[in-house]
Amino acid sequence: MSARLIEPGSTLGIVGGGQLGRMIALAAADYGLKVHVFAPDADSPAFDVAGATTRAAYDDAEALARFAEAVDVVTYEFENIPRETAEILAARAPLHPSASALAVTQDRLTEKSFINGLGIPTAPFRAIDSGDDFDRALEAIGRPSVLKTRRFGYDGKGQRMIRAEGAIERSAIMAEFGGAPLILEGFVPFEREVSVVAARSADGSFAAFDLCENEHRDHILAVTRVPATGISPETAASAIAIARRIADALDYVGVLAVEMFLVREGESERVVVNEIAPRVHNSGHWTIEGALTSQFAQHVRAVCGWPLGDAARTGGMRVEMHNLIGDEAEGWREILARPGAHLHLYGKGEFRPGRKMGHVTRLIP
Amino acid sequence: MSARLIEPGSTLGIVGGGQLGRMIALAAADYGLKVHVFAPDADSPAFDVAGATTRAAYDDAEALARFAEAVDVVTYEFENIPRETAEILAARAPLHPSASALAVTQDRLTEKSFINGLGIPTAPFRAIDSGDDFDRALEAIGRPSVLKTRRFGYDGKGQRMIRAEGAIERSAIMAEFGGAPLILEGFVPFEREVSVVAARSADGSFAAFDLCENEHRDHILAVTRVPATGISPETAASAIAIARRIADALDYVGVLAVEMFLVREGESERVVVNEIAPRVHNSGHWTIEGALTSQFAQHVRAVCGWPLGDAARTGGMRVEMHNLIGDEAEGWREILARPGAHLHLYGKGEFRPGRKMGHVTRLIP
Numbered sequence: 250m251s252a253r254l255i256e257p258g259s260t261l262g263i264v265g266g267g268q269l270g271r272m273i274a275l276a277a278a279d280y281g282l283k284v285h286v287f288a289p290d291a292d293s294p295a296f297d298v299a300g301a302t303t304r305a306a307y308d309d310a311e312a313l314a315r316f317a318e319a320v321d322v323v324t325y326e327f328e329n330i331p332r333e334t335a336e337i338l339a340a341r342a343p344l345h346p347s348a349s350a351l352a353v354t355q356d357r358l359t360e361k362s363f364i365n366g367l368g369i370p371t372a373p374f375r376a377i378d379s380g381d382d383f384d385r386a387l388e389a390i391g392r393p394s395v396l397k398t399r400r401f402g403y404d405g406k407g408q409r410m411i412r413a414e415g416a417i418e419r420s421a422i423m424a425e426f427g428g429a430p431l432i433l434e435g436f437v438p439f440e441r442e443v444s445v446v447a448a449r450s451a452d453g454s455f456a457a458f459d460l461c462e463n464e465h466r467d468h469i470l471a472v473t474r475v476p477a478t479g480i481s482p483e484t485a486a487s488a489i490a491i492a493r494r495i496a497d498a499l500d501y502v503g504v505l506a507v508e509m510f511l512v513r514e515g516e517s518e519r520v521v522v523n524e525i526a527p528r529v530h531n532s533g534h535w536t537i538e539g540a541l542t543s544q545f546a547q548h549v550r551a552v553c554g555w556p557l558g559d560a561a562r563t564g565g566m567r568v569e570m571h572n573l574i575g576d577e578a579e580g581w582r583e584i585l586a587r588p589g590a591h592l593h594l595y596g597k598g599e600f601r602p603g604r605k606m607g608h609v610t611r612l613i614p
Numbered sequence: 615m616s617a618r619l620i621e622p623g624s625t626l627g628i629v630g631g632g633q634l635g636r637m638i639a640l641a642a643a644d645y646g647l648k649v650h651v652f653a654p655d656a657d658s659p660a661f662d663v664a665g666a667t668t669r670a671a672y673d674d675a676e677a678l679a680r681f682a683e684a685v686d687v688v689t690y691e692f693e694n695i696p697r698e699t700a701e702i703l704a705a706r707a708p709l710h711p712s713a714s715a716l717a718v719t720q721d722r723l724t725e726k727s728f729i730n731g732l733g734i735p736t737a738p739f740r741a742i743d744s745g746d747d748f749d750r751a752l753e754a755i756g757r758p759s760v761l762k763t764r765r766f767g768y769d770g771k772g773q774r775m776i777r778a779e780g781a782i783e784r785s786a787i788m789a790e791f792g793g794a795p796l797i798l799e800g801f802v803p804f805e806r807e808v809s810v811v812a813a814r815s816a817d818g819s820f821a822a823f824d825l826c827e828n829e830h831r832d833h834i835l836a837v838t839r840v841p842a843t844g845i846s847p848e849t850a851a852s853a854i855a856i857a858r859r860i861a862d863a864l865d866y867v868g869v870l871a872v873e874m875f876l877v878r879e880g881e882s883e884r885v886v887v888n889e890i891a892p893r894v895h896n897s898g899h900w901t902i903e904g905a906l907t908s909q910f911a912q913h914v915r916a917v918c919g920w921p922l923g924d925a926a927r928t929g930g931m932r933v934e935m936h937n938l939i940g941d942e943a944e945g946w947r948e949i950l951a952r953p954g955a956h957l958h959l960y961g962k963g964e965f966r967p968g969r970k971m972g973h974v975t976r977l978i979p
Binding site: 256257258271274275278279280281282283284296297298299300538541550555556558559561563564565566578581582585586588589591592593594595596597598607612614 | 621622623636639640643644645646647648649661662663664665903906915920921923924926928929930931943946947950951953954956957958959960961962963972977979
């Protein structure tokens with residue numbers, strides 16, 4: 250694709266209709282862009298805030314082509330886009346992040362190999378395609394370890410802990426995954442989980458938000474605190490430097506998140522990369538009020554080829570973001586009454602368990 | 615209308631499709647509400663961010679009725695809604711602010727009489743319906759004074775200064791207004807212009823943002839600074855108390871703005887009310903980043919019957935908002951590159967002179 254000049258009034262295409270797409274759309278609107286959302290579900294939250302919508306399956310080549318031709322630039326809200334879909338889009342409109350960044354990050358094996366190839370530590374890992382692989386991987390990695398599908402996992406879905414003790418029912422375990430390609434990862438004895446949310450532009454400029462400290466419950470992000478606590482400035486800086494090396498190596502355009510474990514060994518602390526999300530990320534939702542540029546606005550700037558914004562925290566304040574999972578969102582009215590609580594709801598109809606319904610951000614002077 | 619419980623997932627109807635409607639729609643989306651915008655122009659900026667739209671004239675009774683029946687609550691972005699329109703809506707859905715608040719504020723004569731009736735000072739004024747009225751009004755009010763249409767004025771449109779010196783061509787002047795009902799207002803020798811932007815709920819609760827200081831150019835708001843400078847805390851408090859008396863007297867529900875002149879006489883300073891805007895207001899745009907609850911979010915809370923939010927300034931910082939008028943918006947890319955500048959563009963296609971294209975807000979620690 251030849252470079253097009255994207256300006257206010259142009260149309261941003263967003264693939265995916267969930268809350269991330271919705272919040273990208275809201276940020277785009279704030280810059281005077283038009284938005285066209287492509288998603289398969291009629292009740293996609295992002296449809297409600299877009300001037301144009303296409304409801305079609307992610308493998309509907311004709312609908313994808315029409316969509317890409319109707320917009321000036323395309324982005325997406327999730328990494329599990331089929332390769333063919335990305336190629337159809339990229340042939341017709343600038344696609345950011347690129348299909349190759351997508352390909353690297355949507356398979357845990359490719360992703361970890363890529364990261365290690367940059368000299369950046371991850372958990373040890375082995376691919377598993379057969380029962381024999383399973384035994385060899387377990388031998389090499391040891392226990393405890395974590396068995397995961399290589400593709401399409403999120404929020405703890407598609408993974409299973411292999412405990413340090415007890416018998417291992419190899420065939421029962423493998424049957425759970427229904428023959429999907431797997432990866433066995435060594436368990437990292439982490440002290441806390443952190444993430445770097447950052448943006449990179451086509452011209453190589455880079456802007457990271459402050460290091461986020463993340464607390465998960467039932468494998469789902471529950472709380473993000475910024476800046477991360479109990480971590481030295483040097484380690485925080487090295488985490489951000491790692492994210493930049495990854496973004497540079499992917500020739501990345503847009504916002505990405507790099508999830509990391511903080512590991513403490515005696516006096517020393519270091520970070521180990523867990524995974525890359527080639528998109529805006531739940532641990533960056535605090536930036537809507539907590540930073541001078543939100544991750545959504547920053548993503549729009551990057552994919553449009555505009556200057557990146559200031560990623561500093563608003564007034565230098567600390568920030569806390571709490572997800573509202575499932576029926577936690579029923580407390581919306583009480584949350585609205587809390588002084589200084591910024592409530593966001595995603596317009597999802599049903600309070601299903603484990604479903605991200607909204608979030609609440611608070612700035613702490 | 616019986617009271618309905620408005621909750622996230624309900625539909626907010628917005629009459630008017632300009633930037634104010636657009637920003638109300640964005641705030642509503644952030645609370646998980648659905649939005650339906652009613653406006654006559656195909657290229658209404660608010661259409662781009664609404665899940666449902668009705669394009670019809672403001673006097674299309676059938677379209678208005680269908681719209682009101684399709685939503686759970688109705689608000690509007692401007693006060694020049696015909697009375698019949700308000701009545702059609704209010705008969706079918708809760709309408710906030712009410713048709714009676716609208717009726718008081720959409721005629722300068724009714725409005726000033728109402729304000730004076732509360733014992734709150736305005737400029738002296740006289741109604742003009744004939745040439746004889748004109749002479750009598752000029753005799754009573756003196757010169758300099760300002761001749762205005764009683765209805766449908768905004769941004770200096772529909773008004774004309776009568777200077778202190780020189781001959782007065784009565785019939786030429788009156789011909790300019792084409793027979794519209796007029797009002798002559800004494801010129802107030804003000805030191806600065808200020809406004810109170812505040813919200814009132816159906817239960818009588820009230821929350822005012824800090825006093826805004828406004829600078830106009832060519833009768834159009836150019837800059838708002840908060841908090842207002844060069845004004846004593848007592849006078850600022852009395853300005854807010856005036857806004858509350860007005861809101862209470864109107865049994866007002868929603869955000870309103872009260873524009874005032876600051877007048878200094880020797881050692882004493884006082885405020886004189888210029889006009890009431892029964893809606894969100896340009897001088898409140900700074901609240902998007904500058905306050906813990908934006909005026910748009912606050913308006914949504916009030917019209918939905920939800921608790922009002924905290925109106926304090928973000929981190930106690932000072933705030934400055936600059937409008938982008940006409941081709942000033944062409945500088946968008948340079949503005950995006952300014953550290954800490956929050957750019958908002960309204961998605962209007964054409965940079966017409968005098969047209970509000972967007973605004974820029976900056977928080978000053």
